[in-house]
């Protein structure tokens with residue numbers, strides 16, 4: 001096992017300098033695998049937000065950033081991608097110790113993907129362009145695309161570095177300055193992103209990092225008149241608060257929120273592939289995935305077989321320290337999250353669902369230390385049960401049988417959420433029909449939980465609005481200015 005330690009402390013990055021919080025306060029961040037403190041981090045508050053906003057505005061108004069040719073901006077982003085790859089071993093260890101995700105997931109999947117995202121948006125910086133409508137002979141009309149301004153990027157703890165890259169990279173490509181507020185459970189890799197930005201050549205004030213409480217520094221940024229846009233990923237509850245508070249200054253807001261995503265398996269699917277996809281669709285990153293396929297709809301004729309095979313796989317999962325190569329699933333992120341997940345498991349049992357696998361805290365792991373929950377499969381789930389309706393955000397799968405396409409489409413859509421969905425079938429027409437009928441921002445067919453920098457991601461309904469990734473994300477960090485030049489008569 002690689003036991004390289006994570007860094008012991010972190011400071012705020014404001015105006016190109018590493019500084020302590022003005023209050024002098026710090027907070028501890030804990031390794032969820034063994035409950036030890038792995039770092040003490042400066043805790044930003046309202047006055048730090050004020051200082052960061054002043055620096056961000058200065059960077060936009062008079063620093064080198066707005067004067068830099070777009071292609072040069074792109075080069076800085078490209079370099080950030082390179083530095084992520086160069087620092088992969090250290091970064092993945094930090095991310096793994098802070099979140100409980102396996103080293104394979106952080107080092108082989110998520111951090112390389114973050115590098116890809118910086119390099120994708122590096123290429124877009126020089127392609128931002130306006131239009132020249134040929135509508136009038138007495139005027140020359142054109143539009144320009146300008147950076148929206150100062151962006152507050154507020155991100156959660158499930159993919160701390162990756163989800164930050166979804167916001168920071170397009171915002172920088174657009175020419176914005178960014179204040180990054182990581183989740184309190186997982187502040188360490190955001191600090192590393194700040195370091196990478198400085199080392200890649202970002203001028204002071206263009207990327208600043210403010211770890212601290214959502215209700216303190218987070219809310220201060222949301223309310224701040226000097227912030228032009230809030231880009232948020234997190235819970236639907238906090239997303240609604242942010243939308244309400246940001247409306248006082250009519251900030252631009254994008255909110256990528258929770259989900260209760262349906263994953264639909266038809267009897268004509270490649271069942272081996274569907275089982276693998278259903279399994280990783282819920283259990284990747286311990287189920288701490290906004291798009292997790294947490295409602296698995298299975299056609300009645302294959303229901304028992306699928307439940308049996310999923311349960312067998314779940315029972316075989318090796319839980320343990322996520323730094324250990326043999327570990328397939330680490331702990332959930334925090335004691336609070338573990339309690340919430342165990343509460344849902346208890347409610348599933350009380351409401352009459354059948355535990356096909358798991359259904360308990362794994363106290364046998366790591367001598368009882370750490371927040372380990374056995375991957376849990378519930379069968380006999382009905383749509384009214386809490387475990388079928390609410391986002392659990394942990395390793396808990398609800399399996400529901402269905403009759404036919406119409407039945408499953410209407411039940412898949414019976415949710416306040418609309419983030420993602422999956423369909424497994426060999427029938428192409430059926431796949432298209434279901435993909436069209438499900439109200440969700442992403443539909444995967446014969447696969448699940450895959451992302452590409454070019455493909456937008458975001459929600460319908462209470463899963464939020466606005467898009468991360470793709471050209472659409474870049475659009476979200478740009479304003480359009482129309483210019484009318486009178487040509488005389």
Ligand code: NDP
Pocket residue numbers: 154155156157158181182183184185212213214215218219222233234235236238239241242256257258259289290340391392393
């Ligand atoms: P939150 O939505 O509370 O947190 C997400 C981010 O928002 C964090 O950086 C948090 O800071 C910040 N924040 C919290 N309150 C405010 C506020 N009033 N103003 C500004 N920023 C704020 O998610 P939790 O971590 O509490 O998780 C709760 C549930 O949310 C999960 O169980 C899951 O259901 C869902 N969730 C969904 C995610 C998704 O990807 N869609 C991601 C994470 C969670 P701080 O950490 O300091 O509170």
